[in-house]
Amino acid sequence: MTILSHRDYRAGELYDAEVVVVGTGAGGAVVGAELAEAGRDVLFLEEGGYHPTSSFNPYLAESLPRLYRDAGGTIIMGRPPIPYAEGRCVGGGTVVNGGMTWRPPEEVLTEWATMTGQPDLGAKAMEPLFDRVEERIHAKPQHPSSVGEDSRLLEEGARRLGWRYEHNHRAQDRCVGSNQCLTGCPTGAKQSTLLSYMPRALSNGARCLTEVRAHRLWIERGRCVGVFGKGVNPRTREEDIDVRVRAKAVVVSCGAVQTPFLLLGHRLGRPSGQLGKNFLCHPNAKVLATYPSDLYAWQGVSQGGQIREFRDEGILLAENAVPPGTVGAQMPFLGEEALDLMKRYNAMAMTGVLVEDSHAGRVTRSFGAPMAKYTITRYDHDRFLRGVRHLAALHFEMGADKVILPFSNFHAANSVDDLAQIERSQRSRSTIELFTVHMMGTCRMGSTPRESVVDLSGALWDLPGCYVADASLFPTAVGVNPQLTIMALATLVAQRLRLPN
Amino acid sequence: MLPSEVLQRHPDDGWTLAAPMNVGARTRRVLLRLADAILPPRPRTETTLEDVTEHALVCLRYMPSSTGLLFLLGMHLLNWSPLWRLRGLRPLTALPTDAARRHLASLTRSRWLPVRLLMMGPLGLFMSSYFDQDYVHRELDYDPGPFVAERIELRRRWVEGQEPGTEDEIHHLPVRAP
Numbered sequence: 001m002t003i004l005s006h007r008d009y010r011a012g013e014l015y016d017a018e019v020v021v022v023g024t025g026a027g028g029a030v031v032g033a034e035l036a037e038a039g040r041d042v043l044f045l046e047e048g049g050y051h052p053t054s055s056f057n058p059y060l061a062e063s064l065p066r067l068y069r070d071a072g073g074t075i076i077m078g079r080p081p082i083p084y085a086e087g088r089c090v091g092g093g094t095v096v097n098g099g100m101t102w103r104p105p106e107e108v109l110t111e112w113a114t115m116t117g118q119p120d121l122g123a124k125a126m127e128p129l130f131d132r133v134e135e136r137i138h139a140k141p142q143h144p145s146s147v148g149e150d151s152r153l154l155e156e157g158a159r160r161l162g163w164r165y166e167h168n169h170r171a172q173d174r175c176v177g178s179n180q181c182l183t184g185c186p187t188g189a190k191q192s193t194l195l196s197y198m199p200r201a202l203s204n205g206a207r208c209l210t211e212v213r214a215h216r217l218w219i220e221r222g223r224c225v226g227v228f229g230k231g232v233n234p235r236t237r238e239e240d241i242d243v244r245v246r247a248k249a250v251v252v253s254c255g256a257v258q259t260p261f262l263l264l265g266h267r268l269g270r271p272s273g274q275l276g277k278n279f280l281c282h283p284n285a286k287v288l289a290t291y292p293s294d295l296y297a298w299q300g301v302s303q304g305g306q307i308r309e310f311r312d313e314g315i316l317l318a319e320n321a322v323p324p325g326t327v328g329a330q331m332p333f334l335g336e337e338a339l340d341l342m343k344r345y346n347a348m349a350m351t352g353v354l355v356e357d358s359h360a361g362r363v364t365r366s367f368g369a370p371m372a373k374y375t376i377t378r379y380d381h382d383r384f385l386r387g388v389r390h391l392a393a394l395h396f397e398m399g400a401d402k403v404i405l406p407f408s409n410f411h412a413a414n415s416v417d418d419l420a421q422i423e424r425s426q427r428s429r430s431t432i433e434l435f436t437v438h439m440m441g442t443c444r445m446g447s448t449p450r451e452s453v454v455d456l457s458g459a460l461w462d463l464p465g466c467y468v469a470d471a472s473l474f475p476t477a478v479g480v481n482p483q484l485t486i487m488a489l490a491t492l493v494a495q496r497l498r499l500p501n
Numbered sequence: 502m503l504p505s506e507v508l509q510r511h512p513d514d515g516w517t518l519a520a521p522m523n524v525g526a527r528t529r530r531v532l533l534r535l536a537d538a539i540l541p542p543r544p545r546t547e548t549t550l551e552d553v554t555e556h557a558l559v560c561l562r563y564m565p566s567s568t569g570l571l572f573l574l575g576m577h578l579l580n581w582s583p584l585w586r587l588r589g590l591r592p593l594t595a596l597p598t599d600a601a602r603r604h605l606a607s608l609t610r611s612r613w614l615p616v617r618l619l620m621m622g623p624l625g626l627f628m629s630s631y632f633d634q635d636y637v638h639r640e641l642d643y644d645p646g647p648f649v650a651e652r653i654e655l656r657r658r659w660v661e662g663q664e665p666g667t668e669d670e671i672h673h674l675p676v677r678a679p
Contacts (some may be wrong), residue, residue, distance in 0.1 A: 055512035071560035145665035328632035339541035
């Protein structure tokens with residue numbers, strides 16, 4: 001197993017491979033493993049470090065710089081600004097996500113097939129890809145021993161209100177509900193690509209260069225032949241050593257923000273002008289409720305299920321317990337007031353409203369960094385208000401004594417009657433507080449260079465030898481947790497990738 | 502390896518935490534003042550403010566340099582916010598802690614989005630670090646270590662063939678009537 005880090009690199013060193021894959025998350029690890037298993041010589045470039053299961057712990061201040069891009073300090077600009085989180089480590093976002101494995105709704109895949117004129121993206125044609133991925137990441141429902149009180153509370157609340165609740169299938173093998181998904185699963189149950197696809201790739205001869213940031217594509221005579229990267233010194237964070245990789249094909253799998261950032265540096269995607277556009281982020285609004293007795297929501301699986309009653313409106317409701325550091329960071333309270341609320345941490349149910357994108361934003365380059373811009377529409381805003389009201393009503397139905405709302409000018413409701421103020425007080429889209437982990441779009445797949453960035457094999461229309469395999473491929477929003485769809489599309493890219501003779 | 506040995510705060514996996522970003526004495530004073538005003542006054546140790554400030558400066562190292570510089574610029578803007586909010590002539594560093602806290606709290610509720618945006622950075626960095634400390638966890642009656650260790654052990658037994666039973670389920674509330 002070859003995993004190198006900054007201390008292993010020598011100045012001027014050149015690595016050769018048949019395929020270089022930039023990124024090891026849901027897209028990169030899958031495409032790399034599939035190719036390695038097919039006998040290809042694969043080399044991964046990963047900006048983050050390699051952190052094995054035994055290094056994971058429940059402490060946020062440790063995990064943020066180790067596992068997250070920019071130590072979690074990333075934000076989408078717009079009205080409102082939306083903080084977002086993405087993984088930066090071997091395994092990428094799959095190491096720090098909840099591991100939900102929802103297939104996209106059939107109508108979404110039908111739309112993709114219609115938009116692109118390619119039945120291969122339809123529900124029937126995609127089924128074998130989903131089956132294959134689900135088998136490899138053990139996508140299964142939870143064992144009863146892993147389910148915590150917050151999941152049961154949400155399910156019971158949905159039942160009382162007559163709403164449809166569905167148990168999540170998750171990428172897990174014998175998950176026991178330690179609820180540390182966000183800081184890396186310390187039991188080894190979550191089947192992130194760190195534990196599922198990367199070992200497959202490495203055992204088939206793939207190599208992984210960690211702590212290397214890909215800066216530019218290596219382009220010769222109009223063809224992509226490699227990547228220029230820089231080794232990142234872990235102590236100083238200076239990019240102080242050149243790392244060059246030459247390959248017959250390059251797969252860019254850096255996610256929906258970093259992938260267009262890298263490609264825009266070469267002024268690619270010009271035929272359609274779509275590169276960086278079509279940015280989708282499936283934002284969510286947090287709704288915290290405190291109950292008279294302790295729930296210990298931090299014990300038991302993170303998100304045992306979802307309320308899907310409002311799925312047709314693009315609204316999902318779910319619970320998601322996070323560590324005290326995350327709650328404290330997102331609260332609008334300071335000093336004693338913050339501590340008073342946090343003392344109720346054990347009695348808190350942490351839930352959220354996810355709303356499917358109704359329009360798109362854009363990713364550009366700005367001062368040497370990616371700049372994501374996205375503003376929610378009036379329609380999205382109305383759905384958020386509806387979703388928050390539904391979720392808060394559920395909490396009061398279940399006996400909550402207080403609900404902390406995601407509005408900068410209306411923080412708390414003490415009874416169900418207070419919820420009537422939501423519509424009255426929330427006329428501006430800028431007062432809602434959102435967050436996201438589901439960034440998508442920006443290099444949309446399609447059947448012509450006039451309307452898309454890549455073709456249906458993931459190859460860039462205007463740069464032979466360069467492929468994309470991550471969430472940026474999505475032609476439209478999926479409205480569900482995107483991991484499984486990313487993995488299925490990455491499998492498709494691996495199957496269709498062709499190397500020059 | 503025993504579960505208690507695998508949940509260390511500073512896991513020995515050969516990975517190096519970055520050094521804190523270098524800042525001048527004035528910027529450090531501003532950060533300390535903001536931390537003091539934002540964090541709960543207790544529980545604290547003698548080094549709480551230095552610790553969370555140090556953590557913030559470490560985190561800035563992981564961001565693009567332009568983001569780090571913008572963040573620090575934002576902190577100076579916050580320090581002078583009493584002036585540009587027409588609430589006084591003195592910066593936060595010259596105000597008593599309670600007055601500084603009241604002022605910052607009013608910014609989190611401002612109707613102007615850019616003002617609230619300014620507060621997101623320090624709130625996120627300082628609070629995430631503060632509420633991750635053991636002595637604060639004790640105040641919250643939150644101790645994930647034993648539970649996570651027990652779950653690691655439970656999974657180990659499961660992998661060896663012993664499937665969890667009803668005694669391994671997680672219950673804290675009385676069973677509700679149907």
